[in-house]
Amino acid sequence: MLDWKANYEAFKKKHPSQPSESPSASEGSSGRESKPRQLVASLEDNLQSFQNQMSNVTDLVVRRLKIMGKRSSALLFLTSLTDQRLIQEGIVAPLQAPFVSPEQMKDEDLLDRVDLFNLVCQERVHANLGQRSSEWSVLMDLLMKGQTLLLIDGYGEGVSFDTRKVEKRGIEQPQTEQVIRGSRDGFIEQLETNLSLIRYRLQTADLVIETGELGARTKSKTAVCYIDGIANPELVSEVMRRLSIIDIDGIIDAGYIEQFIEDQPISPFPQIQNTERADKTVASLLEGRVAILVDGSSFALIVPALFDQFFQTIDDYSERFLIASLLRFVRLIALLFSVFFPSLYVSVISYNPELMPTDFAVAIAGGRAGVPFPAMLEVLIMEASMEILREATIRLPQMIGGALSIVGVLVIGQAAVSAGLSSPITVVIVALTTIGSFATPAYNAAIAMRMLRFPLIIMAGLFGLYGVVLGSLFIINHMLYLDSFGVPFLQSILAKKRAGFMDTLIRAPLWWMGKRPSYLHTLDDTRRAEGTFYANVDKIYYQEDNADAENTEN
Amino acid sequence: MQKTQKISTTQLAIVISSTIFGPYVLSFPQIIAKAADNAAPLMTIAGTCCAIFSMFVFTRISQRFSDKTLFSYSQIVIGRLPALVANLLVFACFFITSAMMFRQFGEVLSTVVFRRTPIEISILMILILVALSCRRDTVKFTYVHLFYWPFVILPFLFVIMMSMKAVHFLNWLPPFGNETPHWLPALLSPASLYLGSFIITILLPITEKPARAMKAALFGIVVSASLYLLLVLSTIGIYGVRETLQLLYPTLEMARSIAIGGDVIERMDALFIIMWVINVYTTMFSTYFLTSLSLSHLLQFKDHRLVTTLLIPFMFGVSLLPQDQYQLYKFSRIADGSGYLFLTGYALLLWIVAVVRRKGVRPHG
Numbered sequence: 047m048l049d050w051k052a053n054y055e056a057f058k059k060k061h062p063s064q065p066s067e068s069p070s071a072s073e074g075s076s077g078r079e080s081k082p083r084q085l086v087a088s089l090e091d092n093l094q095s096f097q098n099q100m101s102n103v104t105d106l107v108v109r110r111l112k113i114m115g116k117r118s119s120a121l122l123f124l125t126s127l128t129d130q131r132l133i134q135e136g137i138v139a140p141l142q143a144p145f146v147s148p149e150q151m152k153d154e155d156l157l158d159r160v161d162l163f164n165l166v167c168q169e170r171v172h173a174n175l176g177q178r179s180s181e182w183s184v185l186m187d188l189l190m191k192g193q194t195l196l197l198i199d200g201y202g203e204g205v206s207f208d209t210r211k212v213e214k215r216g217i218e219q220p221q222t223e224q225v226i227r228g229s230r231d232g233f234i235e236q237l238e239t240n241l242s243l244i245r246y247r248l249q250t251a252d253l254v255i256e257t258g259e260l261g262a263r264t265k266s267k268t269a270v271c272y273i274d275g276i277a278n279p280e281l282v283s284e285v286m287r288r289l290s291i292i293d294i295d296g297i298i299d300a301g302y303i304e305q306f307i308e309d310q311p312i313s314p315f316p317q318i319q320n321t322e323r324a325d326k327t328v329a330s331l332l333e334g335r336v337a338i339l340v341d342g343s344s345f346a347l348i349v350p351a352l353f354d355q356f357f358q359t360i361d362d363y364s365e366r367f368l369i370a371s372l373l374r375f376v377r378l379i380a381l382l383f384s385v386f387f388p389s390l391y392v393s394v395i396s397y398n399p400e401l402m403p404t405d406f407a408v409a410i411a412g413g414r415a416g417v418p419f420p421a422m423l424e425v426l427i428m429e430a431s432m433e434i435l436r437e438a439t440i441r442l443p444q445m446i447g448g449a450l451s452i453v454g455v456l457v458i459g460q461a462a463v464s465a466g467l468s469s470p471i472t473v474v475i476v477a478l479t480t481i482g483s484f485a486t487p488a489y490n491a492a493i494a495m496r497m498l499r500f501p502l503i504i505m506a507g508l509f510g511l512y513g514v515v516l517g518s519l520f521i522i523n524h525m526l527y528l529d530s531f532g533v534p535f536l537q538s539i540l541a542k543k544r545a546g547f548m549d550t551l552i553r554a555p556l557w558w559m560g561k562r563p564s565y566l567h568t569l570d571d572t573r574r575a576e577g578t579f580y581a582n583v584d585k586i587y588y589q590e591d592n593a594d595a596e597n598t599e600n
Numbered sequence: 601m602q603k604t605q606k607i608s609t610t611q612l613a614i615v616i617s618s619t620i621f622g623p624y625v626l627s628f629p630q631i632i633a634k635a636a637d638n639a640a641p642l643m644t645i646a647g648t649c650c651a652i653f654s655m656f657v658f659t660r661i662s663q664r665f666s667d668k669t670l671f672s673y674s675q676i677v678i679g680r681l682p683a684l685v686a687n688l689l690v691f692a693c694f695f696i697t698s699a700m701m702f703r704q705f706g707e708v709l710s711t712v713v714f715r716r717t718p719i720e721i722s723i724l725m726i727l728i729l730v731a732l733s734c735r736r737d738t739v740k741f742t743y744v745h746l747f748y749w750p751f752v753i754l755p756f757l758f759v760i761m762m763s764m765k766a767v768h769f770l771n772w773l774p775p776f777g778n779e780t781p782h783w784l785p786a787l788l789s790p791a792s793l794y795l796g797s798f799i800i801t802i803l804l805p806i807t808e809k810p811a812r813a814m815k816a817a818l819f820g821i822v823v824s825a826s827l828y829l830l831l832v833l834s835t836i837g838i839y840g841v842r843e844t845l846q847l848l849y850p851t852l853e854m855a856r857s858i859a860i861g862g863d864v865i866e867r868m869d870a871l872f873i874i875m876w877v878i879n880v881y882t883t884m885f886s887t888y889f890l891t892s893l894s895l896s897h898l899l900q901f902k903d904h905r906l907v908t909t910l911l912i913p914f915m916f917g918v919s920l921l922p923q924d925q926y927q928l929y930k931f932s933r934i935a936d937g938s939g940y941l942f943l944t945g946y947a948l949l950l951w952i953v954a955v956v957r958r959k960g961v962r963p964h965g
Contacts, residue, residue, distance in 0.1 A: 398870045511874045512713060512722070516729055519881055523733045526743045540746050 085180045089199035093120055099186070106189075109133075113141050117162065119198040127192030129211035136172035137194060137207055143170075162198050163205050176206030187265070212236060217243070220322035220344075222489060225361040232322040237267050237341035243324040244271060248331065252276070260289065260303065260340065264296035267341040268303070271327075276334045278567045284531060285336050285349060300343040307338075307349075309529045314494040317530040319351035326360050334568035350531035350566070354538045354550040356491035357381070362553050371552035378551070380485035383478055385495050388425050389502035389514045391475050395421040397510030413469035422507025424468050428476045429500065431458055436480065537565045557582040606808040607742045609816045615745040615803060615886075616820030618752045619796035621827060622883030623701055625756065626708060626849040626876065628793065628828060629835035631933075633844045636786040639777030640841070644832050647790025648825040652818065654944035655797045659817050661951040662801045664960030666810035670801035670950075671897035677954045684898070686946055691894040693939040695911075697795060698887035699918035700932035702727055705880050707925055712852065712873055723919055727912060730881065730888045734908040738806050741889055748882050753827065755875035759851070759868070760830045762858040767837030785937070792936035793828065794821060796886050798943055802893060888915075 085092050093108060100106050109121040119141070123133060167175050176193045179185055180203045189195055192210030217239070220232030233240045241255055252274045260268045268289065272282050288307040297303060300320060308317045321327055322344055327337050330348045338347040348355075357377050362370040395414075399407050417424055435454045459473045479499065486492035498521055505513035528535035538550040541564065548554040549563075557578045562568045607615075624631070629640070636643035665673035670690075674683040706723040714722060733744065800817055804810050835850040838857075844850050855872035892911055896904035922928035954960055 398867075400867045401870055509717075509725070510713070511870060512709065512877060515874050515877045516725055519878070520729060520732070522747065523744060526747055527733075527736050527740050534740075534743060536743070536747070540743055 083182055085182065085185075085197070085202045085204060087200055087202045089118060089120060089197055092197055092204075095182075096122065099182075109138065111138060111142055113162065113166065113198065115142070115144055117199055119196060121194055121196055122189060123194040123209060124189065124192060127212065128194060128209040132173055132209050132211070133194055137196070137209075140170040140172060141166065163196075163201065163203065166196070166198075167205060171207060173207040173209055176208050178203060178205045180204070190265075214239065223321060223323050223326070223359070223487065225323075225359060227361045227364045228359075229323075229325045231324060233324060233327075233339075233344045233346060235342055235344050237269060237339055240324070240339050240344075240346070241269060241271075244327055244331075244337075247324060247328040248273070253331070256286070258289070260292055260294075261297040262293070262295050264298075264342075266297040268297070269339045271331060271337040271339065273331050273334070276332070276562070276568050276570050277336055278334065278569065281334075281350070281531060281566070282336055285338065289338070297340055298342065300338070300340050300345040300347050303338060303340060304347055309531065313524065313528060314498060315353070315525065315528060315535070316356070316488070316490040316494065317351060317528060317535065319348040319355050319488070320345040320490070321348060322346075323360060329360065329363070332573075334562050334566040350533040352530060352533065352538055352565075353491075353525065353535050356488035357486060358549075358553075359487045363556070367553055367555045371554075374551065374553060377485050377487075380482040381495060383482035384480075384486075384492075385499050385502065386514070386518070387479050387482070388429060388475055388499055389506035389517070390511075391472075392421045392425050392503055393506040393510040393514055396507065410469070410471055413471055416466040417469050418466070420507065421472075422503060424472055425475070425503055426500070426507075428458075428462065428468050428472055429479070429503065432476050432480050433496075533565045538563070541565065555582070605739050606806055607739065607803070608808050609812045611742055611746055612800070612803055612807050612813060613816040613819040613823070614749045615742050616797055616800060616817055617823040618745045618749045618882045619799050619886040620794050620821065620824040620883075621752055621756075621879060622793070622796065623705055623708075623876070623880040624793055625828070625831060625879065626851045627704075627929075628790075629832050629844055629850040630847055631789050631929075632786070632832055633836065633841050635782055635789050637777040637779060638772075638774055638836075638841050639786070640832050640836055641772070641829060642775060642777075643786045644790045644825075644829050647787050647793070648821065648828075650787060650791040651794035651797065651825075652821055654791075654940070654947065655794070655800070655817050655821055656814070657944060657947045657951055658798060658800050659804075659814050661947055661954060662804040663810055663813060664951075664954055666807075666961075667805050669805055669893070669897075671894060673960065674950060677950050677957070677959050687894055687898055689942060690946070691891060691898060693935075693942060694798075694887050694891040694894065695915070696918065696935045697932070697939055698884060698891055699915050700922075700928065700935055701880070701884055701887065702915065703919040703922060703928055704932065705884070706919070707928065708849065708873075708876075711848070712869070720916075720920070724916060726877075726881065726884065727916055727919075730884050731908045731912050731915075733885060734889050734892055735905045738802060741885075742803070742806075744885060745882055748878055751875060751878045752882055753823070755872060756827055756831070756851075756879075759855045759858065759872060760827075760834050763834055763838060763854045766857070767834055768840075769837065771837050771840040772833070785933075788937040788940065789933065790828070792940040794824075795936060795940055795943070796883060797821060799886050799890060801947075802890065891915075 096108070103124070105124050105126045107121075107123055107125055109123075111119060111121065113119050121133065121137065163178060173194070176188055177184065179188075185195055185204050185206065188206040192212070193206040194209045195204050195206050197204045214236045215234055217231045217234055219230045223232075231243060233243065245253060245255075250273070254272055254274045256270045258268055258270075259265045270282070270285055270289065285307070289303070292303065292306045294302065294306070304316075304318045304320065305311065310317060319330075321330075327346045327348065331337055335348050335350065338349070357374065362374065365373075394401050395410065399411075402410070414421075419427070435458065439454075455477070459477070462468045463470050463473060479496075483492050483496040486495065502514055502517045502521075505517040507513075509516070525535055526540075534540060538547070541547070548559050557574060560572060560574045560579060562571045562573060564571070632640040632644060661673075662670065665676070668676075671687055674687060677683070678686070702723050705726060706719040709722040710717065710719045734741075797817065797820070800813065804813055807813055807816075831851055835844055835854055838854060839847065839850065847853050852869055852872065856867065856869040858868055888908070888911075892904045892907045895911065896907040899907070901907060922931055
């Protein structure tokens with residue numbers, strides 16, 4: 047091992063301080079001599095050029111061995127990304143083992159006659175076969191992904207074996223999307239695991255997973271999932287087209303992709319849904335949507351995403367439909383609370399106190415008696431401090447986070463009132479707003495709505511109810527004009543047929559929602575068997591007698 | 601993925617009715633009572649019939665060219681230059697009527713809501729909002745109408761229903777009025793309410809089944825017309841003609857007089873004005889959209905977005921021209937009436953020429 051001083055000197059030698067002379071870092075290593083593009087027959091030469099190119103990679107291991115004791119060869123792999131045990135037991139051991147039959151043993155020039163790679167791959171090595179190539183760049187990429195390369199003397203080719211093994215965390219319940227009734231497993235960072243979670247729920251050959259790489263340097267593996275025969279091919283091709291034009295050095299999270307493929311980048315509203323839940327992803331796929339997953343991110347992107355999707359949870363569908371519809375209604379009210387309540391309060395207090403019953407108006411005026419600010423400023427201060435508190439509780443370590451949020455609310459609310467900074471009713475309004483915004487299941491939609499209340503408060507302070515209406519018209523128009531992959535953002539409300547209404551404001555019984563959403567233009571739009579609807583309607587009137595009667599007849 | 605989306609017949613009807621049901625709801629009962637005295641409800645119906653006739657003409661001529669807007673097919677029918685002149689007049693008509701509408705809106709706000717705010721501010725705010733929302737295509741234009749339609753119709757229905765208990769049926773008599781009404785203004789003022797129905801000439805190309813557009817147009821007119829009629833009936837029923845004449849905004853007075861939920865909401869008028877803002881917005885949106893579309897066709901722009909922005913200062917300037925409310929109402933009455941006559945005449949001319957010269961296709965149904 048070199049010590050750091052030697053490291054430093056070597057680095058300085060490689061990167062002279064005059065920037066004008068030195069080529070950029072990526073070309074620095076290759077600039078010495080022309081990079082060979084193809085492998086040559088000599089193993090030593092190949093290894094030499096490998097060493098030259100990969101002198102920076104310290105976790106590269108070159109394991110020399112003789113195949114069956116005769117032909118010299120070398121295994122190359124990265125220790126940080128590979129399964130060492132598999133390499134030892136699945137590749138090295140079988141390769142070193144002598145010939146089984148004595149006849150072959152005697153046949154001296156057998157190794158020259160047959161294709162050694164074929165022999166090795168088909169008869170010897172236990173590990174899964176990767177790819178065979180004579181291109182340097184292909185082999186290097188494979189090596190960097192954690193595959194093991196086998197080079198044999200005398201062949202201008204190399205073959206790779208899949209030995210990738212990455213540390214991963216266990217499958218846990220998604221923190222951002224908790225449900226009462228629903229599965230407890232969420233996506234993790236590894237793409238393979240996530241795909242297996244999807245496939246495990248969707249065991250059909252129609253599930254298509256197209257994979258590709260994104261990011262010039264990170265080469266993140268990206269998967270596009272859809273169900274063949276349901277998803278509209280035009281939608282799938284549009285998704286792929288938009289993915290194909292992404293040109294960036296690295297994809298750190300699915301959010302990077304989201305920003306490149308969304309329709310309208312300058313909008314507070316998310317136009318692509320993200321989820322950590324495998325069951326939600328599968329449900330969307332079954333509706334005819336397309337899911338995009340990327341290695342290294344525990345979120346799947348679902349397109350197209352409409353506004354109402356951000357207000358639905360997966361347990362809406364597993365609970366009683368009446369209760370679920372009611373809950374959706376509650377969420378809608380919570381949403382309206384969180385957006386409009388403070389601005390309506392400000393405008394009523396400052397401009398139209400006559401809208402309130404007289405007694406109540408007097409009570410509010412009494413509460414506001416000592417407050418030095420106009421209503422707009424008072425509400426703005428309180429809302430801003432609430433936002434600070436919310437933002438702080440995310441960053442805080444979990445041990446004190448819970449304590450602070452309660453203490454913070456008490457301190458800020460109570461102290462502000464007694465210090466004369468705000469009136470008690472303002473505290474109530476702010477509390478309702480904040481709680482209301484947390485009733486929205488999707489974090490990104492909720493925060494968009496919550497932030498929009500600030501311009502509305504200012505409009506209310508300046509122009510009263512008129513300002514609030516103009517502001518809301520502006521916001522609603524913006525939402526009406528939004529598209530998500532060609533589907534209008536509020537399509538489910540504007541839909542020509544009532545079908546859109548079944549799964550937005552209410553959650554109709556499953557046997558009622560027989561069609562997939564029409565705006566997705568799915569190839570197969572029917573979800574349930576013909577007659578399910580009538581059978582279930584009949585059940586309402588005839589209870590179970592019929593079924594029993596049929597059973598006894600049989 | 602970008603498909604050209606089409607709107608259904610119902611959606612067309614909704615757009616038409618929300619366009620027609622406009623800012624005049626506040627003052628219309630007073631205007632018609634002035635022109636027709638006690639015959640106001642009957643004259644409203646008569647005016648609606650006139651409007652239905654012009655609607656019929658608009659729809660028939662557009663159905664002959666169901667894939668083009670009026671601005672394109674008028675050139676085919678009557679030639680390039682005459683069409684240019686006529687379309688310039690169409691532009692002028694909608695430009696002036698919408699400018700007057702902005703001004704009236706500002707007047708209402710400064711009389712009822714902001715007594716100390718300069719009228720320029722309230723006009724400019726809605727003007728910018730309308731201009732900004734006009735920057736999209738026709739399909740998105742219909743979405744806006746679709747979304748706001750319940751907010752346009754329901755508050756008025758609610759106010760009418762709540763105030764019905766105060767109606768004295770005796771106030772409606774005699775139904776034919778005490779004296780002969782002034783026919784022309786009495787017919788024109790209700791008929792010109794439906795100026796916005798001209799919107800069908802630009803909506804037909806994006807309608808799914810143009811052959812069924814007539815039904816939609818009729819439905820749209822009937823919905824709004826019955827609301828207008830109900831408004832006239834209830835205001836005259838509550839206040840009587842003589843008192844209605846004294847009120848600047850009879851509908852607002854009606855809203856002011858009701859209280860709901862045992863005085864939980866004591867004054868409805870502030871809320872009502874707010875709902876009326878949405879109502880005004882949809883109508884202005886339509887006329888502004890028509891104005892900018894016609895101008896961009898005149899200037900042969902591919903895109904009407906630049907025009908919407910350019911129109912803002914002119915619209916604002918013209919809306920400030922009338923000196924006072926009296927002049928404003930007089931002027932806008934003339935502009936609306938002549939606009940209505942011109943548009944109907946123009947469409948009728950186009951239709952006749954198209955039939956004679958056998959241009960376009962005969963609609964089925």
